[in-house]
Amino acid sequence: MATKKNNTVKLQFDSSRNLAPALESKSVAKIADQYDLFINGKFEKPSSKKYFNTINPANEEKLSSVAEANSADVNKAVVAARNAYEKVWKKTSAKERSKYIYRIARMIQERARELAVIETLDGGKPIRESRDFDVPTAANHFFYYAGWADKLEYAFPNRKPQSLGVAGQIIPWNFPLLMAAWKIAPALATGNTVVLKPAETTPLTALKLAEIIQEADLPPGVVNIITGAGATGAALVNHPDINKIAFTGSTDVGKIIQKAIAGTNKKATLELGGKAANIIFDDAPLDQAVEGVINGIFFNQGHVCCAGSRLFVQESVYKIVLQKLKDRMESLIVGNPLDKNTDIGAINSKQQLDVINKYLKIGQQEGAEMFQSSCNIPKKGFYCRPTIFTNVAQSNRIAQEEIFGPVLAIQTFRTEDEAIEKANNTPFGLSAGVWTDKGSKIFNMTSKLRAGVIWANTYNKFDPTSPFGGYKESGFGREGGMHGLEGYLTV
Amino acid sequence: MATTKRLEVLKTYKIYIGGQFPRTESGRTYIACSPKGEQLANVCLSSRKDFRDAVGSARGAFGAWSGRSAFNRGQILYRIAEMLEGRKAQFVDELIKQGSSKAIAENEVNLSIDRLIYYSGWCDKYQQVFSSVNPVASSHFNFSVLEPMGVIAAIAPQENSLIGLVSIMAPVIAGGNTCVILASQNKALCGVTFAEVLNSSDLPGGVVNILTGKVSELLPYFADHMDVNATCFCESDKSMQQSIKEKAALNLKRVVIYEFQKWMNEETQSPYFINDFQEVKTTWHPIENIGGGKAGY
Numbered sequence: 001m002a003t004k005k006n007n008t009v010k011l012q013f014d015s016s017r018n019l020a021p022a023l024e025s026k027s028v029a030k031i032a033d034q035y036d037l038f039i040n041g042k043f044e045k046p047s048s049k050k051y052f053n054t055i056n057p058a059n060e061e062k063l064s065s066v067a068e069a070n071s072a073d074v075n076k077a078v079v080a081a082r083n084a085y086e087k088v089w090k091k092t093s094a095k096e097r098s099k100y101i102y103r104i105a106r107m108i109q110e111r112a113r114e115l116a117v118i119e120t121l122d123g124g125k126p127i128r129e130s131r132d133f134d135v136p137t138a139a140n141h142f143f144y145y146a147g148w149a150d151k152l153e154y155a156f157p158n159r160k161p162q163s164l165g166v167a168g169q170i171i172p173w174n175f176p177l178l179m180a181a182w183k184i185a186p187a188l189a190t191g192n193t194v195v196l197k198p199a200e201t202t203p204l205t206a207l208k209l210a211e212i213i214q215e216a217d218l219p220p221g222v223v224n225i226i227t228g229a230g231a232t233g234a235a236l237v238n239h240p241d242i243n244k245i246a247f248t249g250s251t252d253v254g255k256i257i258q259k260a261i262a263g264t265n266k267k268a269t270l271e272l273g274g275k276a277a278n279i280i281f282d283d284a285p286l287d288q289a290v291e292g293v294i295n296g297i298f299f300n301q302g303h304v305c306c307a308g309s310r311l312f313v314q315e316s317v318y319k320i321v322l323q324k325l326k327d328r329m330e331s332l333i334v335g336n337p338l339d340k341n342t343d344i345g346a347i348n349s350k351q352q353l354d355v356i357n358k359y360l361k362i363g364q365q366e367g368a369e370m371f372q373s374s375c376n377i378p379k380k381g382f383y384c385r386p387t388i389f390t391n392v393a394q395s396n397r398i399a400q401e402e403i404f405g406p407v408l409a410i411q412t413f414r415t416e417d418e419a420i421e422k423a424n425n426t427p428f429g430l431s432a433g434v435w436t437d438k439g440s441k442i443f444n445m446t447s448k449l450r451a452g453v454i455w456a457n458t459y460n461k462f463d464p465t466s467p468f469g470g471y472k473e474s475g476f477g478r479e480g481g482m483h484g485l486e487g488y489l490t491v
Numbered sequence: 492m493a494t495t496k497r498l499e500v501l502k503t504y505k506i507y508i509g510g511q512f513p514r515t516e517s518g519r520t521y522i523a524c525s526p527k528g529e530q531l532a533n534v535c536l537s538s539r540k541d542f543r544d545a546v547g548s549a550r551g552a553f554g555a556w557s558g559r560s561a562f563n564r565g566q567i568l569y570r571i572a573e574m575l576e577g578r579k580a581q582f583v584d585e586l587i588k589q590g591s592s593k594a595i596a597e598n599e600v601n602l603s604i605d606r607l608i609y610y611s612g613w614c615d616k617y618q619q620v621f622s623s624v625n626p627v628a629s630s631h632f633n634f635s636v637l638e639p640m641g642v643i644a645a646i647a648p649q650e651n652s653l654i655g656l657v658s659i660m661a662p663v664i665a666g667g668n669t670c671v672i673l674a675s676q677n678k679a680l681c682g683v684t685f686a687e688v689l690n691s692s693d694l695p696g697g698v699v700n701i702l703t704g705k706v707s708e709l710l711p712y713f714a715d716h717m718d719v720n721a722t723c724f725c726e727s728d729k730s731m732q733q734s735i736k737e738k739a740a741l742n743l744k745r746v747v748i749y750e751f752q753k754w755m756n757e758e759t760q761s762p763y764f765i766n767d768f769q770e771v772k773t774t775w776h777p778i779e780n781i782g783g784g785k786a787g788y
Contacts, residue, residue: 140628157620158761255740262736263729270743427742446774447638456776463627467635467773472720473743481625483635483771491763 019333022340024127029117031204035066037073037227038210040080041220047072052229054203057124058337058346058381066203069226071235074195077224078239081166081193084221089193090163092219098149101188103216105142108181111212112136115205119177120337122204124346124382125300127338137462138181141480144464145185148485152190155482161489163191164267165243168236171206172249173199173348174303174404180206182479183246184223190488192244193222197236200229201349234260242266244488248305251402251428251473269477269487271305271469273402274430277423278308278459279413279445282317284435288457290324293408296433296459298332298344298386302406303352305474306431308459310399311388311410312419318412322390329373329386336378344406347382356384356405363389363398368409394422402428416441420448429471433459452478504534504679506541506703507686509548510696516540521705523679526590534679537704542644542671542712545700549642549669550718552697557639557667565614568665571692572607575600578688582653585680589652602755603654609760610661617666617762621769624788630778632788637769639667640745641720644713646706648725651754652678656685658754659723660699662764668720671700673713679703706731714738714746721745721768 034051036043048070053062069077089097108115112135119130152161167187171179176198187194198206210225226232237245237260244267247257251273261268278296280289296308313321337345347353364370368389377383384406392399392409399409413419423432431453434445446454452470455461462468467481477487504523505512517538523531535541556564575582579600586596622636643663648655652675663670674682686701702709710731714722715738724735727750739746747767751759778787 159763251743255743258740258743259737262740263733272743442776446772452770452772454772454774456774458631458775458777461627461629461631461775463625463629463633465625466627466633466775467623467625467771469771471640471770475743476745478771481635481773482623 019341021336023336024117024120024338024340026117026121026338028114029121030114031064031118031121033064035064035203035207035227037067037069037077038207038214038225039073039077040224041214043210046070047076052200054122054201056121057201057348058378060381063121064204066207066227069197069228069232073226074232074235074239077195077226078166078168078241080221080224081195082241084219085165085193088219089191089222094150094152094191097188097191098146100216100218101142101146101149101185104212104218105139105146107212107216108135108139108142108209111208112139115177115208117338118208119205120345123173123176123202124337124348126342126345128340128342129300134175134178137464138178141178141181141464142185145189149189149191152485152489155485156489156491159491161190161485161491164488164490165192166241167192167194167244167246167488168239168242169194169196169246170233170236170249171196171198173202174300174305176202177205177209179248180209182248186479186484187246187488188222190485192488195224195226195236195242197226197228197233200227203227237261240264244268246487247271251475254475267487269469269479270475271477271479272473272475273428274305274307274470274474275310275400275402275426275428276306276308276431276433276451277310277312277449278433279312279419279423279435280314280317280321281436281441282314283437284457285437286317286321286324289435290321290328292433292435292457292459293325294328294332297408298406299460301344301347301384303348303404304460306453306460308433309403309408310423311408312413312422313410315412315414322410325388326371329388330375332373332375332386334373334375334377334383334385344386347384347405350382352404353382353384356403356407359398359401359403359405359407360387363396363407363409366393366396366398368392368396368398394425400426416444420445424450427473430474431455502532504532504683504703506535506537507683507690507699507701508541508545509551509700510690512686512690515704516544523677525588531588532680534683534703537702537709539709539712541702542709543716545671545702546642546644546716546718548697548700549671552695553641553669556664556669556695556698559667561615561618564665564667565611567693568607568611568614568661571689571694572604572611574688574692575604575607575685578684579604581684582681585684586653589678589680599651599654599755603657606654606657606760607661610665610765613762613765614665617765620762621766625773626788630780630785630787632776632778633773635771635773637666637766638772640768640770641668642718643668643670643721643723643768644716644719645670645723646673646710646713646725647675647682648751648754649675649677650752653681653685655725655754656682658759658764659725663768664698666765666768668768669698671702673706673709674701674703676704676706710734711738714744715741717742719744721747723747723749725749725751
């Protein structure tokens with residue numbers, strides 16, 4: 001084959017590229033000193049009498065303190081949800097249900113700026129992402145499912161789908177508001193009531209959503225939002241009056257949940273970990289592919305279950321791709337998440353930063369070669385430079401285990417079959433990416449990759465109409481789209 | 492002249508793995524009896540090793556079977572129905588030996604044949620019913636299709652030993668999966684004889700593997716094998732259901748439980764049974780936008 005000339009010019013990133021800060025104002029973000037539990041339409045003090053702090057991971061400053069729900073609080077929330085289900089929500093016509101959900105969608109849009117700023121303060125993600133992705137997509141999710149409420153029979157031909165009852169929902173810290181929307185919107189549209197527990201490091205936007213739900217005049221108890229850590233989540237999973245568990249988080253916890261509910265009739269949707277392969281063929285538009293790889297692994301600091309954390313490059317273009325990748329990494333701005341120039345914000349927590357750093361050590365100990373961009377990172381707060389590993393073996397832990405950070409493991413391949421074999425050689429199966437200019441090759445690859453979401457010549461795209469969820473140990477059930485209704489219904 | 496009564500040739504009931512009829516590697520058997528306690532046959536008491544061999548065969552057959560065209564899978568299911576039709580009398584005879592009345596036995600075999608035809612027809616249609624093109628807001632073509640889960644380990648219904656097995660197997664393989672099925676423990680004859688039907692039906696070896704044996708012994712392996720994608724169980728025994736679900740959590744197996752009492756009813760067949768053993772795969776591709784109007788779906 002023709003040799004490809006490396007036309008890449010090393011980009012210059014000297015002082016002229018140090019952009020002036022463009023900080024988003026914090027003034028719109030009204031954060032109370034303390035938040036209680038949202039149960040039965042009211043904010044109530046926890047019977048645990050305990051509160052925990054939530055901090056800004058970008059500077060380690062305290063933002064607020066939040067109630068810790070114990071099992072008595074969980075019970076109270078489930079009882080409220082049960083009562084609301086039996087006495088109100090089940091009897092509310094689908095059309096009216098639909099209008100409540102539309103109303104919530106609109107109110108999220110109205111308060112989008114506030115929500116975006118709080119999301120960035122509490123979680124550390126760049127304001128550009130919370131403003132342009134998290135918040136609008138959350139609102140759109142409510143919009144999409146609102147319309148389904150009175151059309152469910154069209155989604156399941158020859159069936160009369162029935163709601164399940166009370167859904168217990170546990171969400172992660174990487175997309176706090178968006179995950180709340182992914183959980184609550186379909187549950188309400190299908191006629192269920194909800195007890196939702198946001199992650200302990202990012203509870204604020206869910207509590208803001210509770211305010212919105214209150215303002216929207218949703219009947220009390222239809223949505224209850226309780227805060228806490230693992231013990232609160234376990235109490236929710238194990239509560240006997242829950243009909244459905246929806247969980248997004250790690251595969252380890254997913255397995256514990258599947259086992260915990262084995263003796264019950266609880267239905268479950270589990271959206272778990274991933275170790276997605278992003279595959280670049282030599283006929284791919286390489287600049288676009290590199291951009292896709294950057295977005296695939298560094299979007300949201302790599303705190304993405306479907307992050308393209310394994311890169312497979314066809315041998316003939318390996319050198320040029322690697323060079324382009326390194327150059328592009330040097331142009332990424334790591335820093336204050338509130339700065340509109342920032343590409344990579346803060347790692348969500350000290351704990352997660354420790355996990356990432358542990359894997360950086362493991363990767364080097366296993367013999368892989370580490371490259372990090374040379375950018376400066378703030379002294380305070382939790383940050384990690386964008387990182388890639390080369391000389392990675394298939395058996396290396398950095399190629400097998402989910403790191404959940406801005407760390408990419410790069411391997412090479414020669415043939416399509418080899419790429420498929422390597423990409424599928426993982427217990428996970430959430431997503432994958434393929435980059436090639438040849439249509440027939442795309443369909444060969446996309447049909448043979450064992451994963452729930454495949455991005456061809458793109459990566460990390462999401463839409464309320466598009467079902468999301470994994471094969472194998474990435475969990476089961478789908479969220480989003482028409483297929484996302486099924487998990488909340490008896491069909 | 493004295494005539495000698497002809498001695499009947501008895502069949503050895505063996506298991507079905509990878510298109511072959513081996514005896515269980517364990518060398519063990521149990522006695523299949525009629526409800527009145529008459530001895531009908533010696534049946535293989537399959538072991539964990541037999542199950543593992545069967546999973547290996549099913550995994551090996553999965554790529555090619557799931558890669559067959561939907562039309563071709565439909566033809567093969569139709570062929571299975573044809574073969575069963577031709578051996579109707581044998582199945583009726585076995586069902587009667589196992590305690591059915593003649594009328595019920597005939598009905599069960601007829602319905603089993605019809606059910607195979609029913610799922611044969613679904614092979615190239617369920618995808619159109621359950622898949623979708625998703626109107627995403629960005630400039631992408633986005634569609635969701637069903638794909639088979641992989642290897643399914645199923646414990647067939649204990650009653651309705653023929654139509655129960657057929658009702659589990661047909662939607663599983665119609666959807667491109669391969670499977671290992673444990674036939675009814677106390678009514679094992681039809682399961683083995685049905686394997687002979689499969690073996691003469693152009694169904695590639697390994698797509699369906701049929702074992703006989705004890706549910707209580709094999710159930711843990713059906714649920715905890717790490718190369719099984721989903722486990723199907725058809726009894727209402729809650730402690731067995733719990734045991735399956737707990738073990739399934741080892742590798743996040745999908746667990747499908749049916750509690751139908753009567754597998755001859757109409758409600759026990761629908762494309763939703765195919766759907767129960769499918770994954771949804773969503774694919775994205777950008778759409779170029781050059782010139783005036785926005786392209787899209």
